[in-house]
Structure formats: structure tokens, C-alpha cells
Amino acid sequence: MRALALVAFALLLGLTDARAELPGICGLAGNFVEPDFGLAHTATAIGKKKLTIVVMGAGSSTLPGADAKAYPARLQLALSSQLPGVEVKVHADVKPGRTAAESLKPIISELAALHPALVIWQAGTVDAMRSIDLDEFSAALDRGIDAARAAGSDVVLINAQYSPRTESIIALGAYADNMRWVALRHDIPLFDRYSIMKIWAELGTFDFTTATKKLDMAENVHDCIGRLLAELIVSAAKSVETPPPSVR
Amino acid sequence: MPPVKPERDLRLDLFRGIALWLIFLDHIPSNAVSWITIRNYGFSDATEIFVFISGYTAAFVYGRAMQEHGLIVAGARVFKRAWQIYIAHIFLFAIYLAEIGYVSQTFDNPLYTEEMGILNFMQHPDVTIMQAMLLKFKPVNMDILPLYIVLLLGFTPALWLLLRAPTLALATSALLYAMMWQFDWSVPAYPDGTWAFNPFAWQLLFVFGAWCALGGAQRLSYWINSPVVLGAAVAYLLFAFFIAMTWYIPKLGVFVPHIVSDTIYPIDKANLDVLRIAHFLSLAVVTVRVVPRDWSALKSPIFRPAIICGQHSLEIFCLGVFLSFAGHFVFTEISDRLPVQIAVSLVGIAIMVGAAMLISWYRRIERGGSGPRPPAPMPGLVGGDA
Numbered sequence: 254m255r256a257l258a259l260v261a262f263a264l265l266l267g268l269t270d271a272r273a274e275l276p277g278i279c280g281l282a283g284n285f286v287e288p289d290f291g292l293a294h295t296a297t298a299i300g301k302k303k304l305t306i307v308v309m310g311a312g313s314s315t316l317p318g319a320d321a322k323a324y325p326a327r328l329q330l331a332l333s334s335q336l337p338g339v340e341v342k343v344h345a346d347v348k349p350g351r352t353a354a355e356s357l358k359p360i361i362s363e364l365a366a367l368h369p370a371l372v373i374w375q376a377g378t379v380d381a382m383r384s385i386d387l388d389e390f391s392a393a394l395d396r397g398i399d400a401a402r403a404a405g406s407d408v409v410l411i412n413a414q415y416s417p418r419t420e421s422i423i424a425l426g427a428y429a430d431n432m433r434w435v436a437l438r439h440d441i442p443l444f445d446r447y448s449i450m451k452i453w454a455e456l457g458t459f460d461f462t463t464a465t466k467k468l469d470m471a472e473n474v475h476d477c478i479g480r481l482l483a484e485l486i487v488s489a490a491k492s493v494e495t496p497p498p499s500v501r
Numbered sequence: 502m503p504p505v506k507p508e509r510d511l512r513l514d515l516f517r518g519i520a521l522w523l524i525f526l527d528h529i530p531s532n533a534v535s536w537i538t539i540r541n542y543g544f545s546d547a548t549e550i551f552v553f554i555s556g557y558t559a560a561f562v563y564g565r566a567m568q569e570h571g572l573i574v575a576g577a578r579v580f581k582r583a584w585q586i587y588i589a590h591i592f593l594f595a596i597y598l599a600e601i602g603y604v605s606q607t608f609d610n611p612l613y614t615e616e617m618g619i620l621n622f623m624q625h626p627d628v629t630i631m632q633a634m635l636l637k638f639k640p641v642n643m644d645i646l647p648l649y650i651v652l653l654l655g656f657t658p659a660l661w662l663l664l665r666a667p668t669l670a671l672a673t674s675a676l677l678y679a680m681m682w683q684f685d686w687s688v689p690a691y692p693d694g695t696w697a698f699n700p701f702a703w704q705l706l707f708v709f710g711a712w713c714a715l716g717g718a719q720r721l722s723y724w725i726n727s728p729v730v731l732g733a734a735v736a737y738l739l740f741a742f743f744i745a746m747t748w749y750i751p752k753l754g755v756f757v758p759h760i761v762s763d764t765i766y767p768i769d770k771a772n773l774d775v776l777r778i779a780h781f782l783s784l785a786v787v788t789v790r791v792v793p794r795d796w797s798a799l800k801s802p803i804f805r806p807a808i809i810c811g812q813h814s815l816e817i818f819c820l821g822v823f824l825s826f827a828g829h830f831v832f833t834e835i836s837d838r839l840p841v842q843i844a845v846s847l848v849g850i851a852i853m854v855g856a857a858m859l860i861s862w863y864r865r866i867e868r869g870g871s872g873p874r875p876p877a878p879m880p881g882l883v884g885g886d887a
Contacts, residue, residue, distance in 0.1 A: 289751040312615025349615055382619045384639075384694035391767050417837070418608045419616045420530030421829045422601060424641040424697075427770065430748070434766040437747065437754045451531065454837065462833045464609050471612035 279477035286449075286481050288489030290440045292407040296490040298370035303340045304332065306486075307363045307406075309356050309397075310375035312349030313414045320345070322472040327479025328373075335487055344369070352379050353393040360397045364404040371486065372401045373444075375411040381428045390428060394435045402439075409485070410436050410443045415450035417461050442489055444482055450474070509561070511799040511808055512792055517554040518811030518857075521821055522850050523547035528642045528825035531832065533839055534846040539784075541749075543741035544768055548645065549781035552703055555649065555814070556710025563660055564715055576657040583653040589819045590646040594633045597640045598626075600826055632691035639690050642822060644697040651688075651700040652707045659708055663715055671717070674708035677701060681772065695771065702773040706781070725789055734783035741780050806854040813860045817853050824849040 298304045308314060308325040316323045325345035332341040344367060346359050353376045360372065374397060380390045394410070401408045412432050413425045429447060436443035453459045459470060523538040524547045540546035559579075567575035605620040632638035636647040662670040680686065681701035688696040713721070724730050744765065747753040754762075768774050798804065810817045828845040835841065 287752075289754065312618070313613075317611050317614050350618065378615055382616070383692070384690060384697075386694050387767065387769070387771065414613070414616070415531075416613050416616045417531065417833050418604055418610075419613065419619060421826060422604065422619055422641060423616060431767050433748055433751075434762075434768075437751065437757070438759075438762050438766055443751070455839070461610075461612070464607060466609060466611065468611050471610070474612055 279480055286444065286485040286488075288442050288485055288492055290442050290489065291493035292371060292409070292442070292486065292489040293493045294370045294405055294407045295486060296493040299336060299339055299490055302338055304336065304342070304371070305367055305369045306332075306341070306343045306371045306373060307360075307367060307369040308343060308345045308347065308373045308375070309360050309363070310345070310347045310373075310411070311351045311356075311379045312347075313378055314345065314347045314375045314411075315349070316468060316471055316475060319468055319472065322468070322475060323347075324475040324479040324482065325373075327476045328482045329479075331480045331483035332486065335483055350379055352383065352385055353377075353390050353397070354385070357393060357397055357400070361400055364401060364406060368404070369406050371407045371409065372397075373409045373411060373482070374398075375446075377413040377425060377428045377432055378423070381413065381423050381425045384424075387427055387431055391431045391435050394432065395439075398435070398439050398441065408439070408441045409482075409489075410441065411482075412443065412445060412447050415447050415454060415461065417454065442485060444485055446478060449478075449481065453477075510794055511804075512788075512794060512796075513554050513557055514808040514811035515792075515799065515804050516550055516788070516811070517558075517814055518807035518809070518817075520547040520550040520554070521810050521814060521817050521853065522807070524551065524645075524818070525821035525825055525849055525853065526846055528822060529828040529832070529845070529849075531837065532828070532846060533842045542745050543738060543784075544745075544774070544780040545777045545784065548698070548770075549706060549773075549777060550784075551645065551814075551818075552648075552652075552706045553710040553781065553785075554811075556652075556707035557714040558710075559653070559656060559707075560660060560663065560711030560714035563656070564664060564711075567660060567664060572657070572661055575660065579653055579657050579660075583650050586646055586650050586653070586815060589815060590636070590643065590650070591634065593643055593646070593819055593822050594630075594640060596823055596826060597643065598630075600830075629691075635691075637689065637691040639697060642825065645818070647696065648698040648700055648703055652704055655700075655704065656707075656711075659704075660711065663708070663711055667712055667715055667717060671708060671712045674705050678705040678773075687771075697771055699772045702771070706773065706778065725786055730786060731790060734786040737779060737783045738787065741776075741783075806850075806857075809857040809861060810853055813857045816860055817857055820853055820856050821849070824852060 295304065306328070308328070310325075314323065314325060320326060323345070325343050325347070329341055329343035332343070333339075344363070346363055348359075356374070356376065360374070363369065364372070374394075376390075376394065379385075398408050410432055412429050416423070425447070433443060450459075450461065453474075454461055459474060463470065523540075526532055526535045527538050527540060527547065529535070535541075538547065563575050563579055566578055601620065605617075608617070629638055633640075636650065639647065659670060659674070662673070678701070681699065686701045687699050688701075690696055709717075743753075744757065747757055765776060768776050770777065792799075799808070828849055831841065831845050
């Protein structure tokens with residue numbers, strides 16, 4: 254349902270609100286990274302010209318043997334060019350096969366070591382693959398978010414990738430729902446990677462069913478995700494500076 | 502002893518048939534057509550309908566068997582049914598294994614290095630197959646049948662009590678549900694986690710369905726017909742609808758006070774959240790109002806396809822799971838464009854209806870004639886299965 258609605262929005266918005274700064278292939282999905290909630294610490298850090306970000310994630314936050322092409326590195330590049338004069342540092346703490354609960358310790362030590370303004374937390378895939386108890390999954394997210402906030406950091410959640418070939422084997426649904434609810438409860442933005450990739454699949458931007466050993470498609474996908482994330486972060490930080498009247 | 506009504510309520514078949522269609526649509530991953538299914542507009546989904554009606558029809562069929570032939574015979578029939586469902590589950594598991602084998606042979610993409618790790622369990626097929634036969638390994642979308650098996654295994658004593666002291670039986674079921682929440686009872690799964698449908702929780706809806714079939718529905722009729730209850734049900738459905746909309750349009754979330762969101766989330770499907778029960782009951786109250794039992798349209802050809810599917814629920818459910826695998830295969834191998842998704846959904850439902858008609862026909866010729874019959878001596882012959 255969501256995907257269908259998004260396609261409809263895409264077609265509507267795509268005609269009226271083209272975003273020149275994004276390459277065409279990522280562009281249409283760019284309309285769906287409107288932030289729902291602001292990022293206050295990030296806005297402050299941008300104001301102070303030094304933005305440190307920690308990406309906490311599992312296997313889908315990296316590319317085998319090509320870290321510089323994975324989305325954390327692309328995010329740093331995109332943010333640096335969008336925020337001239339700001340020293341942007343994106344630190345990726347990524348380990349394949351890591352569940353949300355297993356991310357807690359590294360989150361806490363990254364918070365203490367780097368004092369990031371923003372923690373980007375990619376989760377959901379591994380927990381779904383290992384059928385981790387849903388209560389434990391959302392409790393782990395709660396604890397990580399609380400820890401980041403207590404340490405003075407913003408949090409953005411990233412959900413699982415859209416992976417059509419494994420969809421009938423990995424049940425992402427309940428984990429994606431829980432991430433959405435956790436984000437709503439904590440008033441933090443959710444970067445809906447799943448829906449964005451779904452849109453690309455439906456528009457024919459990328460073909461995720463291709464079997465290949467080559468990295469080109471994967472690199473393009475990560476590049477787009479990095480750019481869209483930058484888009485989300487910058488506009489969420491801006492929305493704090495000038496809060497629209499409808500936001501509480 | 503409460504009377505067991507002789508004629509079958511066609512609404513049960515109708516809504517179970519529709520539930521089977523919705524389960525099929527929801528089980529095809531990324532199926533755009535599934536936006537029409539009720540899970541997107543509230544808290545509960547087709548699973549609640551299916552479990553409730555299965556409890557209702559189980560009591561209807563085996564309750565009479567127990568009254569006429571006693572505990573042992575009825576219990577033996579319940580066990581036979583559970584065995585059939587077990588066989589069906591293993592059959593579906595074989596199809597699932599074939600699917601996994603195919604994906605692991607044909608798919609490789611550096612974007613999905615993480616996701617491909619799920620195929621590692623194929624390195625230990627012996628363990629996986631054993632665990633599946635013990636109902637501990639739970640392939641995606643194959644959770645309802647193990648739940649159904651366990652519910653039937655516990656059904657004979659529940660039915661015995663329901664026929665003697667229905668209120669006590671229902672209270673016992675509710676107590677079990679409450680104790681499950683209190684003590685975190687669940688059934689472990691392989692390799693991690695617990696069952697996707699906790700039988701300690703879902704038994705409540707199954708027993709409630711049985712309770713309604715054995716005279717409970719009449720006892721509730723005063724409440725069901727009360728305008729206050731109807732109003733509350735409608736209000737709750739609207740509330741759930743609005744909350745569901747905030748999942749798709751997060752901007753609406755600002756209108757949900759924190760005290761509400763902190764209270765309702767997470768909405769627990771495995772343990773049959775109270776919010777889900779309330780949503781199902783509200784839907785039932787409204788439905789019973791809108792669709793009366795003697796509504797003449799129930800006999801019209803428009804509803805015939807859904808009713809006939811509901812009358813052969815086990816076969817059609819299994820077929821639906823198989824078809825959802827097949828549909829997903831079409832999406833990934835041929836095309837997942839919107840028209841293809843719609844076509845796959847419609848063709849799938851048509852196949853389910855065709856198979857249900859074939860089963861009906863087959864049962865008729867097996868019985869040697871299709872004229873009107875005296876009250877059926879066996880479960881299944883009253884026009885449907887438990």
C-alpha cells in the first residue's frame with residue numbers, strides 16, 4: 254500500500270518539485286526523504302562548522318571490499334559538498350551479522366569516544382533473519398536511542414534493504430513495523446530505505462533481481478542512498494532553525 | 502446441554518473464504534494488491550478472522566460428534582484432523598525447501614551479501630528438516646498451520662468443558678491468555694526466537710469462536726444489538742484507522758499524543774495484542790449488523806466463490822501458500838510491474854476458487870450422488886471442514 258501511494262506521490266511530485274542537486278536516477282525518491290522530525294544537535298553542530306556522524310550498522314551498510322563506495326563514505330562526500338565550510342566526518346562502525354542488541358555496546362563506546370552530533374542506526378535485516386524476539390528488538394532500539402540522546406546526539410534510523418529475491422525467505426515486515434513505531438515514539442526520523450528501493454524497483458531505476466558478481470549496481474545504489482541521507486539530514490537540521498507552525 | 506444448530510451459517514464460510522484470499526494476497530511479498538487487505542487499515546488482520554471462524558466451525562462439527570458419539574470418538578476425529586494439517590504443513594515445507602534451493606543456486610549480488618547469509622542453514626539440511634518436522638523451524642508465512650495443529654491438539658478437553666460449562670471454559674481460556682502475558686509463556690522456535698503465533702495467546706480467539714458456536718452468540722446478542730456497543734465499535738475502528746494512517750503518512754503522527762503512542766506500541770501480533778482482539782471484535786460487531794444471517798444475497802452467485810473457498814479451508818489455505826510462492830516467483834523472474842501484480846493476484850484467487858469447486862465436486866461423486874442428505878454423520882459433510 255505504502256509503495257503504491259509512494260509511486261502515486263512520485264509521479265505527482267516529480268513533475269512539480271524536481272531536485273536539481275540529485276542525479277536523475279536517485280531524484281524521484283528524493284521527494285520521500287522529507288524529515289518528519291528535526292535534528293537539533295545536528296543543526297547546532299552545523300552552526301559550529303564541525304559535524305561528526307557515526308553510522309552504526311550491519312552488512313547492508315557496507316560493500317564487500319569497497320568501503321569508499323558504500324553509503325557512509327558517499328554520505329560524507331554529499332554532506333561536505335552541501336555544507337561548504339563545515340568539517341564533516343562520517344565514521345562507519347559496521348559489522349555484518351550484527352543484531353540491534355549487539356549494536357548497543359559499540360554505540361555506547363562510539364558515543365563516548367567521538368561525541369557525534371548524529372547517530373545513524375541501520376537495523377532490522379539481521380534481526381529478521383535470525384527471528385530475534387520482537388520485544389527484544391524494539392527494546393534494544395529504545396535503549397540505543399535513549400543512550401544517544403542522553404549523550405547529546407540525534408538519531409536517525411535506517412530500515413532494511415528491499416531485497417526481492419529473499420523476500421519470501423526473510424520476513425522483514427514485523428521488524429520494519431516495529432522500527433517505524435520506535436521512530437514515531439521517539440520523534441526521530443526514519444530513513445525508509447526499504448520503500449525508497451521499492452520505488453526504484455517499480456520505476457525501473459534499478460533491477461534488484463539481477464544475479465551478478467559485479468559491484469556497479471550496488472555502488473550506484475549506495476551512492477544514491479548516501480545522497481538521499483544527506484538530503485534528509487540537511488533538511489531535518491534546517492527544520493529546527495525555522496520550525497514550521499504545524500510541528501509541535 | 503446447549504443446542505447445536507443444525508444448519509450452517511453461510512457467513513462463516515463467506516468470511517473465512519475472504520480471509521483465505523486476503524492471506525494469499527498478503528503472503529505474496531511486495532504485492533501492491535495487498536493494499537486492499539484489512540491489515541493496512543487497523544490493528545487486526547485476516548489471521549484473527551481465520552482463527553475465530555476455525556474455532557467456531559470446529560465446535561460446530563466436533564461438538565455434535567461429541568454429543569452423538571461421545572468424547573473418545575470426537576477426540577479421535579479431532580486428532581485425525583490435526584494429523585491431516587501436519588501432513589499439509591510438511592508438504593508446504595517441501596515446496597519451501599525447493600524455493601530456497603533455487604534462490605541459493607541462482608542468486609548472487611554484492612548488494613545483498615548480508616541477506617544471502619540466510620541460505621547458510623541449507624548447509625545443515627538434516628537439522629533443518631528435523632526441526633521442521635518438530636514444528637520448531639518456521640518458514641516465512643507458514644506459521645498458521647503449526648498454530649492450528651496445536652490448537653486442535655488441545656481442543657478435545659476444551660470442547661468437553663465448553664459443552665458442560667461454557668462460561669467456565671471461556672474463563673479458563675482467558676486466564677491462560679492472561680498468564681501467558683504475565684509469565685511470558687511461548688513456544689521456542691529453531692534456530693532462534695519463538696513461534697510467530699503464540700498458541701497460548703491465540704487459543705483465546707479459537708475458544709471464543711467455539712464458545713460462540715455453542716450458544717454464546719445468542720447470549721451475546723443483547724450486547725451485539727446494543728447501539729452503545731455498535732457506536733463504541735465504530736469509534737474504535739475509526740481510531741485504529743487513523744493510527745494505521747500515521748504509519749504510512751508519518752506527518753500525521755504529530756496529532757497522536759505521546760501518552761497514546763507510548764501505550765499502544767508495539768502492537769504485538771505474536772501474542773495477540775489486546776488492541777488486536779478489540780479490533781477484531783469491533784469488526785465482528787459491525788459485520789454481524791451489516792450482514793444478517795438470513796441475508797438472501799448469501800445464496801446468490803456473487804458470494805459463491807468466497808463461500809466455496811471457505812468451505813474447504815485447509816486445502817485452499819495450503820494452495821494459497823503455494824500460490825503465493827509461485828506469485829513471488831513470477832514477480833522476480835518475469836516482471837513485477839503493477840499490471841502483472843494485479844493479474845497474478847486475480848489468477849491466484851481464480852485458481853483457489855476453481856480448486857474449491859473441484860474439491861466439492863470430488864466429494865459429491867465420492868459420496869455417490871448429490872441429492873439432499875440427512876444430517877451428516879461425519880465432519881466435513883455439512884458443507885465444510887473444521
